[in-house]
Amino acid sequence: MEDVIVVIGGGPAGMEAALSLAGRGHKVYIVEKTNALGGHLARWDRLFPQQDPAQEILNDMLAGIKNADDKIEVICNAQVQSVKKRMRGLEVMLSNQKMILADAVLVCCGFDLFRAERKEEYGYGIYDNVLTSADLEERFKHKKVLCADGRVPEKVAFVHCVGSRDEKVDHTYCSKVCCVTAVKQACEIKELYPQAEVFNLYMDLRMFDRYFEQMYHKAQSHYGVHFVRGRLSEVSETADGRLQIKTEDTLLGRPMKITVDMLVLMVGMQACAQTEELSEKLDLKVSASDHFFETKDLFLKGNYAHTKGIFLAGACTGPKSLPDTLQDARSAAESIHRYLTA
Amino acid sequence: MKLEGKRLIWKDYQKEIPDDKYFYVRSCIRQNFFPASEHHFLKIMREDLGKDVYETEHHTTCGGIGYHCDVIQLETIMSIVARQFALMTEAGYKNYAVSCITSFGLYTEIIHTWQTFPEILEKTRRQLKEATGREFEIPEHVAHASDIIFKLRHEIAAKAKYKLINQKTGKPLKVVEHIGCHYAKMFPHKGVGGAEYPYVLAGMVEAWGGEVVDYPERRHCCGFGFRQYFVKSNRGYSLSNTHKKFESMEPFKPDMIITNCPGCPYFLDRWQYVIAESEGKTYGENGHGIPVFTYEEVAGLVMGYDPWDLGLQVHQIAVEPLLDKMGIPYDPEAKYKGLEGKDLGKPELPQNICCC
């Protein structure tokens, strides 16, 4: 008899884990709360570090799931209502009244983007030309990044660490992907509008992964992106609808102001809105420091929840890049397989 | 600019403002700088709006100037503040209305300290009792006087004779609002609209027909800064601050400035003269400055009070261009006449800035 696994969340982690589990002969149900698979990946245009089109990656995964339709069942527009322990396995009740008897549950509920409005002084939602990185990505999809009045932007500033490493919003952690995304998007702006001047306002540049440092180098040397070490303090609109931004050039120890046409806020990751609810229903532990789910440990049990039969993968256990998320998903599948065959 | 965005933020910074029964404390310096402002606050509140506002000649300074100049200890100041509250308690009031934002900030800070550290409150009670024999209650509501005008802005608008509208063009006047540092920057939730996009004055301007100018250095200090002004060798910093603000608002061509604080209108007004005389630069139309008002003065103008009764002749920057725009009649001959037509004498006119 095949084992049954319920995967909560149809983003990259959920899809990749499902594919991996199906490949091992298990029956997988993906429970997705929206009407389609893909998660944040579906909103993205191109992916760091080598500008791969997000859509292609997503399509490959979707095709994989379609090929494995005997093993993977996708249930969209559904959420987990309750999970009860049974003699053998777990009884998962969905919001559409469907009940699944599962041998294991994998939580892949991912992350939410930080709500940039919370940093009032950055003027998101108030000034027309303040965008988030996700908004910009949406515009890149259409190959057109224009100011609110239709002008081509001459000066664009990127603000790193918006909603990350910020005690004032209770996000003391680094979201890992914003630095490299900011560098990627800065280069993409220069590709689109070579005449534009681009400024990246960073606190530390965390170019930790493979090819990242090269991207940074290319941004500096090839694209001439200006890197300013300093955090944005405030934004205001000028008489002609541009944005005056203030920061300190901390490497010079002098305050600095620039008037830009467009300001992009690199919003970080935060635990998804369902975290609390899921933690109650599945008896999961949430970290007090970053509000993401806790795993049993960070090493050999990095995909195990504290409750038996429940596993975790992807950005619901802390910020992860897409490659890391996919690896984590495969590793979760391996953990589940071992658990089921033990 | 998306106004809805600001409204969303304003929603987060609502405070409860009672609309009646206030114990009122005046500012140390406003009576000299803008002598009719507090008078007209009381007059509008009592006579036009029929509110109960109590005032006693026994209240003193709150100690804020000494506090911000680092010359009086906080403990001493707490006793002074406690005495003010004792006066309120004795008069049977629970709502405390403050004319000065520095006082307002200080009261807020001290109440917050007492709430956080009850032992300090007890100590203050003891000290006040020992020193004066008085006892006090912490006010249920501390409102800045502008909070109250904000709360009553629509009532005032309903009774208004004039609007913040350019009578010649029919367009709303462009108004720079300046709330002052001590109003909300320390305790954003104690100010209407918070500190980033404060609404207290903006609400009045909106209600009375004007349009608020959001310019880049809006958040910046007026330049008063206590130590920066009081020590002459630092005064250049004070001036530079003000200069920075005017340079920033200049492209928006504001018709007027409305202010919240005792010091701000003074410095925004007088430093325009200093900038003009030392640098030759003016920011208003035709060599004029940008007229600066307290919110009480604006309320008074809107309500139809005589500009000279509102004390506008003591402003350095001439208010006449604005009166003309709003269509408010005035008697130029009466500008420097005091009570009962007493001649106040005409001031010497500056060289670079047009003051009449």
Added chain:
Amino acid sequence: MKDFGFGIKKSGVIDLDKADMSLMREIAAEEPSFLHCFYCGTCTATCSAGKYTGFNLRRLQLLIKRGQLDEVSERISECMLCGKCQWVCPKGVNTRHVVMLVNKKLHARKIR
């Protein structure tokens, strides 16, 4: 004009809108490695001149990139061109060439 005994002070704020970026562009065109600096400060730490004076090549390079040429023109002559900085630079910036170009170009603009 009247003297009040005090006046508007020069702002310490770098106003990038008004900054003179031409020197940066010229140097980057002639010495592309000028753009590679990531401000680690190794050059400053090893600097022969920096032992005796406040000469700070990291800072000067950044000042050029922010268009603040006053301090650059005050200090650039202090370099002895010994080349230690070039040896230790992890990004392979041709620091000696940068210094020579700055000297030449500031002279050409009559700043020095």
Added chain:
Amino acid sequence: MHERFANAYDPFVIPYMIGYVFVLAYLVVALVTVVKNLPMSDRKKMLRHLFSFKLFVTIKDIFADCLLHVKIWKKNKMLGYMHSSIAFGWFMLILVGHIEIFFFAPHRVNLPWYPIFFRYFMMETETSVGGSVFFFLMDFFLLMVLSGIALAMIKRIRRRLFGMKRTTRLKWNDQLAMYSLWCIFPLRFLAESFTSHISGGGFLTRSFGMLFDWFNQFMNNDALIRPMWWAYSIALMVFFLTLPWSRFTHILSEVLLIYMRNAGIRESSKNNGYAGVEIFSCSRCGLCLDPCQMVSSASLRQMASVEFTRNVRLRQNKQAMEAASYCLMCDRCVQACPVGVNSVQLKLNLKAADVKYTYPNRYDYVEAEANPMDTGSAWADILHRTPEAAAPTKKVVRTPEVVYFAGCMSHLTPKIEQAMVRIFEAAGVDFTFLDKDGGICCGRPLMLAGDRTGSEQLVAKNTEAILATGAKVMVCSCPICYKIFKDTYKLEGVQVLHHTEYILQLMEAGKITVRKSSQKGVYHDPCELGRHSGIYRQPRDILYRVLNLQQTPYEGKDALCCGHSMAGEGMPYKKRRMIARDALRKMTENPVDVLVTACPSCKRSFAEIGTEEIRDIAEIVCDQLVTR
């Protein structure tokens, strides 16, 4: 011999005459310009040389270098033959041609075109001995030139036959001049051949003429004779007219260069008239291309000296400046140049001319009058000086024998400094370490970048400090410093030694003893120590005593550059690294245990590349010290 035409004239001489007059005028103008751009002392030298015995030496040199190209023969016989056959053959054609006139038509000596078109104007009606000798000689030298030109054509396609990996690429002006030069002699050959049934000819022209005679019977007689002479004349004109803008000016200016050099004129610190002659003397032979490591290792062909001189000549200042700022000034091209153009000095002068700023009291932040004896380090003392300490109460405790100046670069290779200190101590030498806690730069880097006044100011500061030590010997570890200390500093009473020289002295005096290790090593000559300062023997003498020294093809003057000289400030780091990597690879083609050098810069440069062990000679000696 008889004249064919009484008027001794034909219109086809006009093109030639145009070129002839043009070249003469050009020569006069060029000579005047050169002399005008010379300092008075050099002008006097030129004049004096004309009346000295050394003139004969000059004539010999001109003959050997300009005509026979002896230096190129030494490099490659094919290449040597190619150059000398054209130059010498052509010279002999002119010479013998003029003698012919003296013999047969002395009254035509004043007609400049007569020797050029002699075979057209003169005919031999009967065979004479003199005639046939001349026919033979003229044909012989013509054949020589033709063979040279044939080789030149082959060289364009197969340059490896001539020992060259690379040759110059020609621009259109050079091409025009070269093709016209190539045309001159075949056309002359054809013209003379076609005319030979009338005028006679030698073994070459007559034989070919007979072939033509046979062919000619089918068509109108002699129709091709005058066109051929026209073509010959036009080719000459084109060559002369393009000469000033082509590389062939070297034919003329090299003569002047040899004359000037033998008159005792040398490169100066400014690019004056002599430099101009040098630049015009570059024949673009391309012999400097292969030795240039920018070209061979870093794909920077456009930076080679041959391109630099061309850019200077064509007043392409930007490109010339760029080449000057890239050049590492290793001197390998200067060694290779058959004409002796000192392109490194030309580049230095160009750089210096581009430095238009000077700063008064630029390095006054360094106080030089401190007493180095107090702490053992002059500059450390300055740093810790208090106003009281600066008072004139300071007293010299001792005067050391030796002052050691490690140099800025050595501070980045502290093992060299340590080794030297240990060697001093082992030898029991009383020394002071002048820049122990960091000193100031020697001034050579500024000089190499063209900032001469800056360099002078540093020289002054250091001179003061060195003299203040009272030491009679100064030892430095860095060849860059050594070069300027030796050449430029005026350190009276102080002997300046590089540590290779000094260590050898210690060894020879028996002050230190070493044992020989079995380590196999090769020695890399640093440019500043080797080619620039001529120190080749001492390091080898040392190394023979301490290790098993191997030979490489890159010894002495053929040594490679490490890529990291203090010149070349404009060269990107990656290119420097390519040069370093290539040099290291070449020198360690036969595996060794250690590569030894004597320069901190070379050491670092190679050490950054790979896994080979790179050490300074002082470190090796230090390791092998036998302590008593």
